[in-house]
Amino acid sequence: MLKTLLRPTMLSALLLAANTGVQAQALFDDSDQTLRIPLVMVMNTDGTANEYYSVTLRLASANPLVFALQSAAPGDESQVDGSEPFFDTATNRITLDNVQANIGGETLYYDLSMQFGAQGFSVTSLVPRDTANSDSGEQGSSGTSNFTEESGYRLTSAAASSTVELADGSFRTYFTDGYHVDIFTATSADGLNWSTPEYIQGITAQNRDGDPVFHAPSVIRLEDGSFLMAYQSTTEGSGGTQSSTIYLATSTDGVTFSGSSTEPSVMPWSGGLEVRSPGLIQLDGTTLRIYYEDYFSKLRSALSTDGGASWTPEGEIGLSGASGLYPSLDDPEIVRLASGEYRLYFAGTPVSEVTDTTASRGDIYAATSTDGLNFTMEQGLQIAGSASRRVSSPDVLTLSSGGTRLYFREITYDASGLPVYQEGCSYCGNIGSAFSRQ
Known part of the structure; x- marks a missing residue:
């Protein structure tokens, strides 16, 4: 499935929507060291239909932080709502906003960026968030312009x-x-x-x-x-x-x-x-x-x-x-x-x-x-x-x-x-x- 996700004919980026009141769409569980992304959208540039996947990564190294692909299976398209994440095949970069992390019985939230390479998905940025879903939803769906x-x-x-x-x-x-x-x-x-x-x-x-x-x-x-x-x-x-x-x-x-x-x-x-x-x-x-x-x-x-x-x-x-x-x-x-x-x-x-x-x-x-x-x-x-x-x-x-x-x-x-x-x-x-x- 990774080969499919990384096809160079696809132009997309993994951006995770953080809708107010909606559970975070990526979950890291310290008990089994996995990062689960329930629905990833791959938008084809050749005019064929979009594809959706459920992806699980497993922590491969703590220093430096690197994740390896554990599984990628067809996603549940009935859950598609237009805010699905993307994988950027042009730069091999993943950006996840509002990742829920269950660590030692405590629930934390992070913005996470990773770069895919020979070693797997290397974490390039990990920024703590004060609260979950502080993005307040899909861009353009909320907020008032001053103009x-x-x-x-x-x-x-x-x-x-x-x-x-x-x-x-x-x-x-x-x-x-x-x-x-x-x-x-x-x-x-x-x-x-x-x-x-x-x-x-x-x-x-x-x-x-x-x-x-x-x-x-x-x-x-x-x-x-x-x-x-x-x-x-x-x-x-x-x-x-x-x-x-x-x-x-x-x-x-x-x-x-x-x-x-x-x-x-x-x-x-x-x-x-x-x-x-x-x-x-x-x-x-x-x-x-x-x-x-x-x-x-x-x-x-x-x-x-x-x-x-x-x-x-x-x-x-x-x-x-x-x-x-x-x-x-x-x-x-x-x-x-x-x-x-x-x-x-x-x-x-x-x-x-x-x-x-x-x-x-x-x-x-x-x-x-x-x-x-x-x-x-x-x-x-x-x-x-x-x-x-x-x-x-x-x-x-x-x-x-x-x-x-x-x-x-x-x-x-x-x-x-x-x-x-x-x-x-x-x-x-x-x-x-x-x-x-x-």
């Missing part, structure tokens, strides 16, 4: 915006056109009504057939008032294959940028590890961090201590409490809070909303961190999608006048489930916004 959506669209036929506030209190936004080919910019006095967009200068393709094409900008204003942009460059290879790389560019006026895809990259495409959707933040004078998603839609980060001249990959970020989310997270956006903590916004889809390999909706979530590397999910949605619309590409701005504005991309779908065709292209989308007084 109120604002009527209308800020921009049409646009995607992946990044907005900064200027010294005079006005705003400049950068965004990808509907074809995901070029980067445009526009200005606004109020952050809601925007000027006619124009191409940025210096790194623009300016044609639909450009190769490479530039998109997904993330722009910050540095302490000296200049602009620093991270952006994605995508090149199409033979047979329709694509490779994406992240580059930096700088500007003194916010319109003309220096930098091109001939310069050294922040994070290069290498051996199939495509990188995309950068989210940039300045930690202090010369220290920068960039968040991005890899080929498997895992969120990662890299650090620069020399103003972006060189970068050190930091690996996949930690994200606890992400139970119930399909393991494909997109479009990271990072902000620094007044408390010094970090809040990460990203797009995701509940497992219960996924049919075969097609997500029927997308939502925007948030997670917080004290170190910018290990995050804990916040409850509830920031912006909710539905069967008729998918929201993604969060762009978050803390306003000097108070409050926070969140811009997002929205794609609407007709009754047949197809994206609404607009202004010459499908999947163009529009930019909406929401406001929070916090």
Whole structure:
């Protein structure tokens, strides 16, 4: 059965839902040293039906902590409720939230991560929880967003915006056109009504057939008032294959940028590890961090201590409490809070909303961190999608006048489930916004 669970054609991750009032779905019993996972869902990427298994692991080593597979049998599909756990075949990683451990007559709860290898399932993270089910259920099923959506669209036929506030209190936004080919910019006095967009200068393709094409900008204003942009460059290879790389560019006026895809990259495409959707933040004078998603839609980060001249990959970020989310997270956006903590916004889809390999909706979530590397999910949605619309590409701005504005991309779908065709292209989308007084 292990061979079946680890088939490379499956794209999934073992995430265990912790529903309020529901018994923990993984149980460690100290009396027989076993970890029982009653129901594991394996989602096939070849269009065939999902598969479910009941898995038992036995403790093989206490130092280091390693579990061996004891058994894997077909699961009881009558118990399927959309919150089933996953095994991530791309990374061979298992993440279990809210594991009940019966140890020496005491009941404890843990968040547990394991990496599968030649020795078995090695425990890479074991974090105690204060109480059972503190996640309060599947993401998106509970909690209240602080954001109120604002009527209308800020921009049409646009995607992946990044907005900064200027010294005079006005705003400049950068965004990808509907074809995901070029980067445009526009200005606004109020952050809601925007000027006619124009191409940025210096790194623009300016044609639909450009190769490479530039998109997904993330722009910050540095302490000296200049602009620093991270952006994605995508090149199409033979047979329709694509490779994406992240580059930096700088500007003194916010319109003309220096930098091109001939310069050294922040994070290069290498051996199939495509990188995309950068989210940039300045930690202090010369220290920068960039968040991005890899080929498997895992969120990662890299650090620069020399103003972006060189970068050190930091690996996949930690994200606890992400139970119930399909393991494909997109479009990271990072902000620094007044408390010094970090809040990460990203797009995701509940497992219960996924049919075969097609997500029927997308939502925007948030997670917080004290170190910018290990995050804990916040409850509830920031912006909710539905069967008729998918929201993604969060762009978050803390306003000097108070409050926070969140811009997002929205794609609407007709009754047949197809994206609404607009202004010459499908999947163009529009930019909406929401406001929070916090």
